[in-house]
Amino acid sequence: MSVTRREFLRVSTGAGTATALGGLVGLGANLGPARARAQELRIRDTTTVPSICPFCSVGCATLIHVKDGEIVNIEGDPRSPHNAGTLCPKGAAIYQLHYNPNRPTKVLHREPGAREWEEWDLERAMDRVAELFGETRDDTFIEMLPDGKRAMCTTSVFALGGATLDNEFNHIAQKLMRGMGVVPIENQARI
Ligand code: SF4
Numbered sequence: 722m723s724v725t726r727r728e729f730l731r732v733s734t735g736a737g738t739a740t741a742l743g744g745l746v747g748l749g750a751n752l753g754p755a756r757a758r759a760q761e762l763r764i765r766d767t768t769t770v771p772s773i774c775p776f777c778s779v780g781c782a783t784l785i786h787v788k789d790g791e792i793v794n795i796e797g798d799p800r801s802p803h804n805a806g807t808l809c810p811k812g813a814a815i816y817q818l819h820y821n822p823n824r825p826t827k828v829l830h831r832e833p834g835a836r837e838w839e840e841w842d843l844e845r846a847m848d849r850v851a852e853l854f855g856e857t858r859d860d861t862f863i864e865m866l867p868d869g870k871r872a873m874c875t876t877s878v879f880a881l882g883g884a885t886l887d888n889e890f891n892h893i894a895q896k897l898m899r900g901m902g903v904v905p906i907e908n909q910a911r912i
Contacts (some may be wrong), residue, residue: 777884862874862877
């Protein structure tokens, strides 16, 4: 198929899309075989591991393709009765949980009023979090309500779990929080 630049732009715009893909489709190109071939190459010689998207309580089923011990692709599982192979934009980006060069890998701390971030090692950061948590909890802990009812809690600390934490971690985390008297305990997967 021979297409001039002018024809390509005319059809792209006429079809209401400015993408190259839209232009090719508008000119009658059948992209089905190329798309199928690209899909096939992406997962060739991989092992497929069924899993679940961790981001929300819908729990869409996924297929993880692994090659030489490395995840090379994650997509929706077409066998799943409730997501039928589809994933929302968040789920479609799960691959980036494993590989994302933009993810910060160091703890950065900025003193109140400071303009610059300082790099902390994880141990130091965890100690500081534990220290602030303990102080806040102790300062705000309510043993007894004014009417004499026993409360034994603080509402000044809020626990929010991340969607990628697994059930076991969440179980331990909520036990710890309840043991410390924290009342609001939530997980991003439910939000
Ligand atoms: S975040 Fe999206 S893909 Fe993941 S379980 Fe929820 S709806 Fe499904």
